[in-house]
Amino acid sequence: MVDGVRPLQSCSECYHFKKWPQGGKEAYFSNIHYDNSVTPIMAFFDNWRNAIFSDLDGTLTGNNGPRWVTCNMPHLRLVDGCVLAPAWDDGIICSKKLTRLDFYAPLPAQDFRGINIQIITYPSDGLAYTTDATTGARVPTAGTTFSPAGAYNFDFMTNSQSKKIKSKEQDNAFGFVAVVAQGVKYNLKFNSDVTVWRAGIDWRHFLVGLSESWQTTDDAIIAEFSYIDVRELYEMYRMIGGRNDNVAKDIPGNYPLHQLVTDAEKATMTPSQCNFGDFIHDQDAKTLTVCFSGRGRVTNLDKVDMNGLPCKLACPVPSADCVKETRARKWNVAEDWYHYYDSKNPTLFIDYGKPDNRTVLCEWRMFIEPDVNNVVDITVKNLTIRGSLKFASFDSGTKITLRSSGINIWGGEFILGEPTAPFLGQAVIEMDGVQIDNTPFVYDSVIDVGN
Numbered sequence: 001m002v003d004g005v006r007p008l009q010s011c012s013e014c015y016h017f018k019k020w021p022q023g024g025k026e027a028y029f030s031n032i033h034y035d036n037s038v039t040p041i042m043a044f045f046d047n048w049r050n051a052i053f054s055d056l057d058g059t060l061t062g063n064n065g066p067r068w069v070t071c072n073m074p075h076l077r078l079v080d081g082c083v084l085a086p087a088w089d090d091g092i093i094c095s096k097k098l099t100r101l102d103f104y105a106p107l108p109a110q111d112f113r114g115i116n117i118q119i120i121t122y123p124s125d126g127l128a129y130t131t132d133a134t135t136g137a138r139v140p141t142a143g144t145t146f147s148p149a150g151a152y153n154f155d156f157m158t159n160s161q162s163k164k165i166k167s168k169e170q171d172n173a174f175g176f177v178a179v180v181a182q183g184v185k186y187n188l189k190f191n192s193d194v195t196v197w198r199a200g201i202d203w204r205h206f207l208v209g210l211s212e213s214w215q216t217t218d219d220a221i222i223a224e225f226s227y228i229d230v231r232e233l234y235e236m237y238r239m240i241g242g243r244n245d246n247v248a249k250d251i252p253g254n255y256p257l258h259q260l261v262t263d264a265e266k267a268t269m270t271p272s273q274c275n276f277g278d279f280i281h282d283q284d285a286k287t288l289t290v291c292f293s294g295r296g297r298v299t300n301l302d303k304v305d306m307n308g309l310p311c312k313l314a315c316p317v318p319s320a321d322c323v324k325e326t327r328a329r330k331w332n333v334a335e336d337w338y339h340y341y342d343s344k345n346p347t348l349f350i351d352y353g354k355p356d357n358r359t360v361l362c363e364w365r366m367f368i369e370p371d372v373n374n375v376v377d378i379t380v381k382n383l384t385i386r387g388s389l390k391f392a393s394f395d396s397g398t399k400i401t402l403r404s405s406g407i408n409i410w411g412g413e414f415i416l417g418e419p420t421a422p423f424l425g426q427a428v429i430e431m432d433g434v435q436i437d438n439t440p441f442v443y444d445s446v447i448d449v450g451n
Contacts, residue, residue, distance in 0.1 A: 006089070008043040010051040010071065023050045024100030024177040026213060045071030045089045052098045052179060061085075061093055068098040070179055075119040078129060079181045096181040097218060097377060099211040104175030106190075107205035115178045115190050115201065116284050122185040122224075183219030183271040189226065202229035204308050207239065210276075212294045212300040219271035219416065220293030227286050228382060230310045230408060234259075234281050234288050237297070237305040257304065275302045322362040322387065331368045331378070343417040356381040360412060367391075370398045374425070379403040385412035391427050392418070397426025405432055 010023070043053070046059045053060065053069040059065045067110075071091045076082050080268065081095035106112040123129060128144035180186060187201030203225075210221075236257040257277030260266045266280055274291035281288050329336035337353025339361060352359040358380050364387035370376045374397045383404045389412070391400050407414070407429075417423030 004042045006041050008053065010043065010045045024052060025100075026052045026100070026211065028054045028056055028061040030056040041089055042087050043069070043089050043091065045091055048088055050179065052100070054098075061088075063093075064387075065095070065161075066092045066097075066375045068096070070094075070098055070183075073119075073179065075186065076181060078121040078123045079122055079184055084180065092394050093389045094181055096183060096344055098179060098181050099214055099221075101178040101180055101211075102209040103178070103206050103222070104116075104174060105205065106174070108176070108203075111201050112174060112190065112203075118189045118191055118200070118376070119180070120187045121186065122345045126196055128333055169398060177300055180221050182214075182221060185222040185224065185271075187224045187226065200226065202227045202308070203233075203306075207303050208290075208292065208307045209301075209303040210294070210297075210305060214294040214300070216294040216297075218294050220274050220295070221268065222271060222274065223290050223292060225288045226291070227308070228289070228406060230313045230384065230410070231281070231283070231288075231308050232288070233309050233315065234279065235307045235361070236279050237307075238277055239303045239305040240299060240301050245329060276302060324365055324388070325363050327365075330365055331366060331367045332376075335364070354364065357384070359384040360387045362386045362411070364388065365390070366400070368400055370400060370425070374398045375400075377401045382406045382408070384408045385414055386410045388413045388415065390415040391417075391423055391425075393423045393425040393427075396424045399428070399429040400425065401430065403430040403432060407431075 045051075050071040055061045055063070055067040055069065058067060059337035061069060069085065069088050069091055070076070072084065073092065076092050076094065076098075079085075079094060080097060082092050085091050085093040099154060103117070121187050123140075123146050125140065125141040126146055128146045129140050140250075150152040178186075178188065190203065191200050236259070237255045238257055239255070241344070257279065258275070260269055260278055260280045260286065268274055269278065269280055271293075274293055276291065276293045277296065278293075279289060288306075288308070290306070292304065298413060334353060337351055337358070338349040339352055340349045352361065360383075366387065366389045368376060368378065368389070369392045374395065376399075378401065380402075381404065383402075383406070385408070393400070416427050
């Protein structure tokens with residue numbers, strides 16, 4: 001090799017300002033021999049449009065056994081068996097098999113133009129990690145516990161971005177590619193702003209394909225998706241299509257995928273046990289966890305068709321069809337947020353007035369009233385209105401402020417004055433979310449609150 005010449009580049013035609021091929025393409029090497037080696041920089045990785053160099057016998061990287069090389073991605077630094085590789089354009093060499101997850105056909109489609117995918121690795125030791133600003137090494141923070149919501153900005157990676165794909169590359173247009181390691185759990189989100197950690201866009205549909213090279217003997221990848229919107233259930237199907245078909249087809253008689261419900265079933269959600277498309281929906285934690293595995297695939301073109309349904313069996317009853325309570329409930333009275341489901345036992349109730357998430361039930365008439373100074377200031381993360389929520393005003397000096405990341409009106413009413421009883425004061429409603437990230441909205445209505 002000639003000094004200063006890099007023998008490998010991560011992808012071809014990566015430089016058109018509008019049209020790009022996706023990353024994560026796999027290239028296989030074996031029986032490699034170098035002549036006149038002068039310890040060069042071995043490769044050039046072009047940002048996230050990277051390739052995976054699969055060294056099948058170790059001769060490409062000079063190791064005793066298979067290795068996988070890709071560019072330096074923070075979410076791979078926590079993977080056991082992955083180390084920094086300065087000679088490979090400051091990339092990463094892993095003894096664990098690397099592969100790609102291909103996300104495409106997102107809905108709502110208009111929300112996924114030019115959006116980034118963010119990936120965080122669940123560390124095997126369960127500790128939170130930080131990154132040394134000088135060396136780039138990952139350092140565990142003693143006495144801390146990892147959680148995706150508490151991860152630092154540099155702990156996630158803009159691994160892929162939706163772009164218009166050149167047809168000659170035969171990639172899925174407006175899709176995403178995540179380079180991941182086998183046997184690892186990840187938290188994945190889709191965002192517009194990569195400088196902050198947010199909940200991500202609440203998608204309603206994605207098709208996800210695993211690399212065709214993934215074998216039944218390979219450990220699975222476990223992907224966790226968080227949401228803040230309403231999701232009654234997820235419906236998951238096994239789909240099949242051509243390598244680059246945007247429309248996949250059902251496999252007759254073998255398409256529903258398995259939801260793990262019991263504790264015994266959930267215990268099998270491990271990289272060595274779970275099967276292709278197994279999933280867990282945790283409504284309390286607002287997470288969907290999916291297994292991507294070679295085990296259980298009918299063909300190596302199988303895809304997981306993921307559908308998030310706001311409602312199916314328990315859709316909200318329109319507020320006008322509810323039998324309203326005769327009594328009025330007050331926002332600042334804790335007991336008025338209790339729903340008693342056994343009238344004979346006053347200790348059996350559900351609290352719908354939690355600070356982060358409040359829900360006004362269909363039969364309720366909830367009032368927000370000013371204090372003795374004619375002022376009230378309320379902050380709540382998410383507010384769902386299935387019944388009636390009304391701002392009460394007694395004179396023109398009243399000021400009511402309501403702040404929330406999202407307000408979902410599900411067949412309910414949000415009332416600021418009526419013809420016979422106009423609102424006399426000042427009402428301020430503040431939305432503190434990012435427009436593309438779970439835009440606060442009014443559901444089942446022509447009104448879009450937006451930002």
